[in-house]
Amino acid sequence: MTTTPRLSVLDLVPVRTGQTSADAVAASISLAQAADRLGFTRYWFAEHHNMPAVASTTPPVLIAAAAARTERIRVGSGGVMLPNHAPLVVAEQFAALEAFAPGRIDLGLGRAPGSDPIITQLLRISGPTADVDRFPDHIADILSLLSPDGANLRLTSGREYAISATPAAAALPEVWLLGSSDYSAQLAAQLGLPYVFANHFSGEGLERALELYRTGYRPSERHPQPVTFLTVNVVVAPTAAEAHDRALPQLRSMARLRLNRPMRPLETIEEARAAEPDALADELIQAMTSRWIIGDPDASAAAVRRLAGRHGVDEVMVAPIAGAFEHEPVDASPGRIQTLELLASALAD
Secondary structure, X not given: OOOXXXXXXXXXXXXXXXXXXXXXXXXXXXXXXXHHHHOOOEEEEOOOOOEOOEOOOOHHHHHHHHHHHOOOOEEEEEEEEHHHOOHHHHHHHHHHHHHHOOOOEEEEEEOOOOOOHHHHHHHOOOOHHHOHHHHHHHHHXXXXXXXXXXXXXXXXXXXXXXXXXXXXXXXXXXXXEEEOOHHHHXXXXXXXXXXXXXXXXXXXXXXXXXXXXXXXXXXXXXXXXXXXXXXXXXXXXXXXXXXXXXHHHHHHHHHHHHOOOOOOOEOOHHHHHHOOOOHHHHHHHHHHHHHOEEEOHHHHHHHHHHHHHHHOOOEEEEEEOOOOOOOOOOOOOHHHHHHHHHHHHHHHO
């Protein structure tokens, strides 16, 4: 039996040829408003650094902006790359966001760097707080710091020192663990946390990760049962031909990334169409196309239902990666909004 899952959005705030960062952020806020209007469940911003085609460097700032311009949709991080940040700073930021938009904040945590080794070194210059091996401890620290009771630090003198992320928490952000490996699935199960596999980026090992998470899950007070959903790259247009045209800039950008070639802003659709043939990139593009959902509304809705049914989830988070034609406004994302509108409508039928 196929299911009709809830829909959510993952946004990297893409930057294309001719766009400024201000244009890209304005386009993403408009997209968040569209998702809110269409009844999507949540809207998450990813964390990436020093990438010409990605402006989602600071999820907490973008979350605050989106929360201020929306009414009901949950807004969060997909995710904050915890080894780049001190746990106390993350806890304080998301406690403040929860106070600003009560009941609407998600804190997705990951341990990937989100950039190249040089940027990673700059982000982790704080020293021991950036120890990747302490990732589980830092998650536990954040959970304690966010709680109304806060945490107690035992000083070398033996005295306990009380710490809290906010003076009087009335509610907590929802904490999720993100990943694309067995490790992340097993850790989420051990901690009793909701878990999301980064299927939009990798797709390899999805079934095993979900099985490890579900079979190894240890119930927690807030989550007595395992909670998970899937991410997937999606482009929906009135015709399959237009959908494939709109997918091409992102497909070519991902091929460049995987071939370790210099990155650049996303091409327009016209630039992508005019590119010279490239056998290595074309092979990667063909493989990615088979894993992404690219098509007309009915075919795309059927693919989303099959994906949810196959993996036993009742929510799918789409990364709407539709590119833009040269004539389209730089401070908007008509193709991405079209993807959300057409998919939501087709799934409602």
